[in-house]
Amino acid sequence: MPPRTSRAIVQEGPRRLVLRELPIPEIDDTSALLRVEACGICGSDAEQYAGVLHVAYPLIPGHEPLGLIEKIGDAAAKRWGVTTGDRVAVEAPIPCGHCATCRVGRYPLCRARGGFFAHGYVRLSHPPALWGAYADYMYLDQCSIVHRVRADVPASVAVMFNPLGAGFRWAVEIPDTGPGDTVLIIGPGQRGLASVIAARAAGADTIIVTGLARDGAKLALARTLGADHTINIEEENVRTRVKELTGGRGADVVVEVSSNAAEPVAEALHHVAAGGRIVLAGLKGSKGVPGFVSDLIVTKEITIKGAFGVTSPAYAAAIRLIESGRVPLARLHTHDFALEDAERAIQILAGEVPGEASIHSCLIP
Ligand SMILES: [Zn+2]
Numbered sequence: 001m002p003p004r005t006s007r008a009i010v011q012e013g014p015r016r017l018v019l020r021e022l023p024i025p026e027i028d029d030t031s032a033l034l035r036v037e038a039c040g041i042c043g044s045d046a047e048q049y050a051g052v053l054h055v056a057y058p059l060i061p062g063h064e065p066l067g068l069i070e071k072i073g074d075a076a077a078k079r080w081g082v083t084t085g086d087r088v089a090v091e092a093p094i095p096c097g098h099c100a101t102c103r104v105g106r107y108p109l110c111r112a113r114g115g116f117f118a119h120g121y122v123r124l125s126h127p128p129a130l131w132g133a134y135a136d137y138m139y140l141d142q143c144s145i146v147h148r149v150r151a152d153v154p155a156s157v158a159v160m161f162n163p164l165g166a167g168f169r170w171a172v173e174i175p176d177t178g179p180g181d182t183v184l185i186i187g188p189g190q191r192g193l194a195s196v197i198a199a200r201a202a203g204a205d206t207i208i209v210t211g212l213a214r215d216g217a218k219l220a221l222a223r224t225l226g227a228d229h230t231i232n233i234e235e236e237n238v239r240t241r242v243k244e245l246t247g248g249r250g251a252d253v254v255v256e257v258s259s260n261a262a263e264p265v266a267e268a269l270h271h272v273a274a275g276g277r278i279v280l281a282g283l284k285g286s287k288g289v290p291g292f293v294s295d296l297i298v299t300k301e302i303t304i305k306g307a308f309g310v311t312s313p314a315y316a317a318a319i320r321l322i323e324s325g326r327v328p329l330a331r332l333h334t335h336d337f338a339l340e341d342a343e344r345a346i347q348i349l350a351g352e353v354p355g356e357a358s359i360h361s362c363l364i365p
């Protein structure tokens, strides 16, 4: 007998998660049911948990799902090219697919289905409720986007398609990074480390990563994953050091993935080379940027681009790299958590649990 209900973590409000049992929905010709193998946890889960990120409660969080197709309608199977039993990575956005924003390929910004319509962000009252991946099973809508992933990769590594996809889009695709480029990555969290891996895979010449004193282990890992130099910003003068490491030119590409502090955005203008590109992907809680000298953008002809989310080509590149086994990705993975430990998983990621530090972690239902 197939199960009739699924366990799911429901967020009822800020810092309020409860484990519930919800009915597994029927699927039709165009939809599918995913048996969740793993769900990655990232900084936005912590913001959602804390109530900093505004979402409509109650809902099931979890926007980085990896799983097996448990059931699928014939039309969906044909459209997606997958069948029952296949392992897939699921993108968070569930775009409408045909509004003006979708048609130009910026589908993570689609708002045609009412706000940000995505796995992990749809309220429970919207049938069939199982929209998030903090659960045993998740519903796949006709507009969900899936990528097939080889079954022999450990789930905790395969689920890294999400942060690694961000690395490919933010550090390679958007700034058009290629051979010969010097890339400076500000912030050594999972997105920063993913940026190191992606920039290295794209043939970047020199990769530099900055972090705080408490980031020592992450900076060491950055070097293992391909960074040439790391800078502890509390002990070294970053402007001077970047100049030294780039022969006085500055970095061709600067990727800003630190969270909260706005100062690095102003500093990026000093670190980038004339004609260079800056990608901003770290959210700063709607703060202004102190000391932002816009003249530098003019006089150095700097290009600044924002990055929100990831699109399919970058996920595809990430999945190919994961399947190749060329990079020791397991080194990034620090924690597996059971579904019922979701709250602790988020608190550890947010640095709220003394003595525990995570880089990449996931829930394994
Ligand atoms: Zn995420």
Ligand SMILES: [Zn+2]
Pocket: 095, 096, 097, 098, 099, 100, 101, 102, 107, 110, 111, 112
């Ligand atoms: Zn759309």
